[in-house]
Amino acid sequence: MPELPEVETIARRIEPHLVGKKLLRIIVLHTKSVRGDSSLVESAIVAKVSRQAKILVLRFENENALLIHLKMTGQILYQDSVVRLGGGHPTADWVAELPSKHTRAILEFSDDSKVFFNDMRLFGWIKAVDEVEFRQELQKYAPDIISPEITPEFFFAKLQRSRQPVKVVIMDQGVVAGVGNIYANDALHLSKLHPARPANSLSRLESGALLAALQKVIHLGIEKQGATIHSFRHIDGFAGSYQDVVRTYGKDGEPCPNCATPIERTKIGGRGTFFCPQCQPKIF
Ligand SMILES: [Zn+2]
Known part of the structure; x- marks a missing residue:
């Protein structure tokens, strides 16, 4: 199961490749894996990629966000014409042709790069949220073990x-x-x-x-x-x-x-x- 350090690592790895790019659309291959209203983030420009608890957070310039929870077997794989990187549950999909049979959603960016959300066991999810929902969603989680709030x-x-x-x-x-x-x-x-x-x-x-x-x-x-x-x-x-x-x-x-x-x-x-x-x- 991807833990905090794994999710933090994915955020750090993919952020330089996503910031400033426009998300064209979210292609849904498995409806259970994708929640919320994707139009909140489609055509928006990525402002920041970070992690809170074990959730990967893509913030957009329009203040909306895409939250990704990898749960047991989720993977995030970034792919452009030069590199593939990412992380999550280790399987052959890391190096296989994408999309694989475990790909549940694809984020398509304006420069033709893509982020694949793979999840073998279907517990993970991605969810588009507006600013209010974003705050509500993250309030469900206690403070991070490495945040200064934990005295x-x-x-x-x-x-x-x-x-x-x-x-x-x-x-x-x-x-x-x-x-x-x-x-x-x-x-x-x-x-x-x-x-x-x-x-x-x-x-x-x-x-x-x-x-x-x-x-x-x-x-x-x-x-x-x-x-x-x-x-x-x-x-x-x-x-x-x-x-x-x-x-x-x-x-x-x-x-x-x-x-x-x-x-x-x-x-x-x-x-x-x-x-x-x-x-x-x-x-x-
Ligand atoms: Zn001992």
């Missing part, structure tokens, strides 16, 4: 409100936005906290350490241009390399980077959870 006080107060496992709470997008499974596992390891600990059992000190660890791994993820955990690795313009520095995610049986104890795997909140039984003891 140690704010974060501690959020954890105090729940008895659920701390890993579930930090991944709840209504609590803080942008913490996915890979980075949640690594931040808990870095701050030496057992992932099943009730969130409200963390001390102020532990909560502060966890917040610092989350921000550290997310920034590292952005620096490494995201993670490419699955089949497609090291394809220029698509893949990230966070997987080369990952601490625990997907490493069950391998030695802990701190103490060499084998990493264990369990399930918490339905998600694969990796931890070191030595560094992250189950005392609570």
Whole structure:
């Protein structure tokens, strides 16, 4: 699943290619994948490409916007006569002929360049919104884990409100936005906290350490241009390399980077959870 660093990376990669271009039209290949009134952004000029929570945001000069949520298996691939770049869920479509059978929508720009929205499992969406809807849509998401709004006080107060496992709470997008499974596992390891600990059992000190660890791994993820955990690795313009520095995610049986104890795997909140039984003891 593309996480915050992957979406941030896509925004940074495609922005220089889109700003100043006129979006001619949105070709809809699968109606479920495209929401809102496309005419809000058709014939408008792209002003900015950014990310908020895990949403890719194209702002236009007419103040309207196109929001893109990749969910589980979404991809954004920019293509012109010279380059193809983008990112998202790693599959053969990164390098296949486009549109592929997973292409759900195509953004056509006035210079003949295109952005393909591919999505194997159809959970993702693109949505054209006006200024009011834009603000309403983004209000549904809690502040980003790396935004200045998340102070140690704010974060501690959020954890105090729940008895659920701390890993579930930090991944709840209504609590803080942008913490996915890979980075949640690594931040808990870095701050030496057992992932099943009730969130409200963390001390102020532990909560502060966890917040610092989350921000550290997310920034590292952005620096490494995201993670490419699955089949497609090291394809220029698509893949990230966070997987080369990952601490625990997907490493069950391998030695802990701190103490060499084998990493264990369990399930918490339905998600694969990796931890070191030595560094992250189950005392609570
Ligand atoms: Zn360890």
